[in-house]
Amino acid sequence: MEKFTQLKAIVAPMDRPNVDTDAIIPKQFLKSIKRSGFGPNLFDEWRYLDHGEPGMDNSQRQINPDFILNQPRYQGAQILIARENFGCGSSREHAPWALLDYGFRVIIAPSFADIFYNNSFKNGILLIKLDAELVEQLFKDVEANTGYQLDVNLATGTITKPDGSVIRFEIDEFRKHRLLNGLDDIGLTLQHADEIKAYEEKRKQQAPWLF
Amino acid sequence: MAGKTLYDKLWDAHVVRDNGDGTALLYIDRHLVHEVTSPQAFEGLRLAGRKPWRVDANLAVPDHNVPTTDRSKGIKDPVSRIQVETLDSNCTEFGITEFRMTDIRQGIVHVIGPEQGATLPGMTVVCGDSHTSTHGAFGALAHGIGTSEVEHVLASECLVQKKSRTMLVSVDGKVGTGVTAKDIVLAIIGRIGTAGGTGYAIEFGGEAIRNLSMEGRMTVCNMAIEAGARAGMVAVDDKTIEYVKGRPYSPKAGQWEAAVAAWRDLHSDGDAEFDTVVRLDASTIQPQVTWGTSPEMVVAVGDKVPNPAEEGDAVKSDGMQRALAYMGLEANTPITEISIDKVFIGSCTNSRIEDIRAAAVIARGRKVADNIKLAMVVPGSGLIKQQAEQEGLDKIFIEAGFEWREPGCSMCLAMNADRLEPGERCASTSNRNFEGRQGQGGRTHLVSPAMAAAAAVSGHFVDVRDF
Numbered sequence: 001m002e003k004f005t006q007l008k009a010i011v012a013p014m015d016r017p018n019v020d021t022d023a024i025i026p027k028q029f030l031k032s033i034k035r036s037g038f039g040p041n042l043f044d045e046w047r048y049l050d051h052g053e054p055g056m057d058n059s060q061r062q063i064n065p066d067f068i069l070n071q072p073r074y075q076g077a078q079i080l081i082a083r084e085n086f087g088c089g090s091s092r093e094h095a096p097w098a099l100l101d102y103g104f105r106v107i108i109a110p111s112f113a114d115i116f117y118n119n120s121f122k123n124g125i126l127l128i129k130l131d132a133e134l135v136e137q138l139f140k141d142v143e144a145n146t147g148y149q150l151d152v153n154l155a156t157g158t159i160t161k162p163d164g165s166v167i168r169f170e171i172d173e174f175r176k177h178r179l180l181n182g183l184d185d186i187g188l189t190l191q192h193a194d195e196i197k198a199y200e201e202k203r204k205q206q207a208p209w210l211f
Numbered sequence: 212m213a214g215k216t217l218y219d220k221l222w223d224a225h226v227v228r229d230n231g232d233g234t235a236l237l238y239i240d241r242h243l244v245h246e247v248t249s250p251q252a253f254e255g256l257r258l259a260g261r262k263p264w265r266v267d268a269n270l271a272v273p274d275h276n277v278p279t280t281d282r283s284k285g286i287k288d289p290v291s292r293i294q295v296e297t298l299d300s301n302c303t304e305f306g307i308t309e310f311r312m313t314d315i316r317q318g319i320v321h322v323i324g325p326e327q328g329a330t331l332p333g334m335t336v337v338c339g340d341s342h343t344s345t346h347g348a349f350g351a352l353a354h355g356i357g358t359s360e361v362e363h364v365l366a367s368e369c370l371v372q373k374k375s376r377t378m379l380v381s382v383d384g385k386v387g388t389g390v391t392a393k394d395i396v397l398a399i400i401g402r403i404g405t406a407g408g409t410g411y412a413i414e415f416g417g418e419a420i421r422n423l424s425m426e427g428r429m430t431v432c433n434m435a436i437e438a439g440a441r442a443g444m445v446a447v448d449d450k451t452i453e454y455v456k457g458r459p460y461s462p463k464a465g466q467w468e469a470a471v472a473a474w475r476d477l478h479s480d481g482d483a484e485f486d487t488v489v490r491l492d493a494s495t496i497q498p499q500v501t502w503g504t505s506p507e508m509v510v511a512v513g514d515k516v517p518n519p520a521e522e523g524d525a526v527k528s529d530g531m532q533r534a535l536a537y538m539g540l541e542a543n544t545p546i547t548e549i550s551i552d553k554v555f556i557g558s559c560t561n562s563r564i565e566d567i568r569a570a571a572v573i574a575r576g577r578k579v580a581d582n583i584k585l586a587m588v589v590p591g592s593g594l595i596k597q598q599a600e601q602e603g604l605d606k607i608f609i610e611a612g613f614e615w616r617e618p619g620c621s622m623c624l625a626m627n628a629d630r631l632e633p634g635e636r637c638a639s640t641s642n643r644n645f646e647g648r649q650g651q652g653g654r655t656h657l658v659s660p661a662m663a664a665a666a667a668v669s670g671h672f673v674d675v676r677d678f
Contacts, residue, residue, distance in 0.1 A: 114441045
């Protein structure tokens with residue numbers, strides 16, 4: 001996993017609540033057996049006017065000019081601001097893979113769905129929960145200023161606005177530690193292999209029908 | 212000190228180690244695997260040179276991509292076919308038991324786990340699928356995971372977890388005639404909202420839940436995730452134990468008594484404290500129909516499509532307007548005046564024998580309405596299909612004009628050939644009415660199996676209690 005420390009980048013707004021993972025990456029693209037290449041199909045049904053299928057040349061497709069991420073002012077955005085319950089629905093990790101492949105490293109919203117939250121951190125995407133009023137103000141700031149950028153620093157837990165004002169955010173210590181260092185969860189867990197084996201031995205005595 | 216909740220008991224029994232940073236290493240007893248969320252995990256194992264930690268804890272089945280029509284010719288869509296073949300080859304390579312597409316035991320992963328006794332009370336059960344919450348109906352701790360965690364479980368039989376908060380949803384009293392588990396859970400979601408359970412493990416209790424069959428409890432737990440909770444669960448009772456008895460993976464004679472004795476403790480203690488308690492009066496729950504693009508957008512069948520102008524919250528009102536535009540509906544339209552194009556009876560929510568029987572009761576001696584282009588019944592597994600055929604249910608459906616299909620996820624998410632065309636409206640027994648879920652531009656209304664069958668023979672939504 002790529003580590004995350006600090007990022008200053010253009011911000012794009014996704015102004016609707018309950019954005020689900022079916023919207024983030026529609027089901028037909030889940031047939032891929034790879035982890036990469038989902039970016040061109042991020043928000044496929046909103047982003048294009050025609051129907052997308054795996055294997056299409058997306059550069060030849062009809063772009064929906066009304067979709068927010070297609071507007072010139074948001075090109076190159078790496079920070080997304082969103083509304084309540086972003087990432088609800090299916091557990092598909094293809095959703096964070098698509099967001100990451102598109103270029104997003106930070107998503108800021110009042111709340112996220114649990115499984116999506118977990119999946120995103122495992123792929124080096126920083127999800128920041130802020131009070132709804134603070135997010136509302138960010139939506140207004142982004143709308144009012146073309147090229148609006150935020151500077152996000154994970155180590156200090158701060159978001160710095162263009163005017164120098166600072167928003168503080170909280171992240172679970174264990175997530176912060178892993179993300180700052182780009183740590184591999186499986187490697188860390190397998191350092192405790194002896195404890196897992198000991199647990200299994202004990203459990204076999206208590207509940208042999210589980211083995 | 213207060214007693215323990217069911218969730219506390221399940222959690223405590225599975226902690227391998229406290230990591231000291233707010234997380235624990237939690238042991239996983241059962242890992243269910245399907246073709247969509249596993250290929251990258253197996254690839255990860257190969258790249259790291261790792262082997263599955265405990266092969267016999269895994270059970271695999273292809274379900275999302277499989278055709279529900281004649282399977283003798285294989286899968287037509289080459290991309291779907293490769294994904295199913297990849298599962299086959301991964302299971303062969305790593306020695307994992309798989310019920311392949313032509314095996315009678317094949318079916319939807321959340322149907323076959325309990326059907327085989329591979330889901331047992333007291334277990335931790337995970338799967339790369341959000342509807343894994345289904346298995347909590349057995350007094351198990353069960354939740355969906357992403358592909359990184361699928362790989363983690365394969366490699367270590369553990370997950371790094373932070374403990375959830377606890378919520379009791381108590382449905383008190385008795386439901387009226389014609390009100391099913393699906394209506395109960397839709398009413399719960401309507402009450403607490405699609406994010407109401409975020410961060411929580413929900414225990415469903417109360418008289419109305421205790422009165423449900425195991426199939427009904429699975430329907431309720433299945434949709435815990437639609438209320439935002441990764442895990443839903445129900446305490447063990449006689450029904451649980453009776454259901455589990457004698458299944459292929461259930462404890463055998465020598466271990467059965469000890470297992471049952473242990474399972475008897477799988478309930479929240481009388482003095483356990485939950486972080487949140489929500490109570491519903493079962494007698495007030497009516498048959499439910501969703502009108503929008505989120506499961507929380509739900510009303511009783513006798514109600515009207517709500518008016519966004521009457522919603523005080525601006526973000527919500529905006530979301531309602533967008534949903535109405537997508538669904539092609541006007542505010543204040545009576546639900547029973549909404550006509551439909553297709554009917555889907557199936558999915559991990561409602562494809563068990565009890566669901567199929569409930570739909571058959573309505574379909575018997577009636578005909579699918581002329582305006583319905585397709586009404587399909589997709590059993591949850593090959594064994595359920597076989598049982599339904601032994602009971603003659605297939606003939607009832609076919610005579611009424613329904614299609615009787617092979618088992619799989621089918622039009623719940625339309626990864627196979629079963630889907631809605633743009634603008635088509637569907638009465639569906641599945642779990643998600645998201646935009647595009649059943650096909651791009653498709654319009655989904657979530658209902659119970661009996662309500663779906665009643666809509667099929669009427670051509671529009673009707674109150675099943677009028678039948």
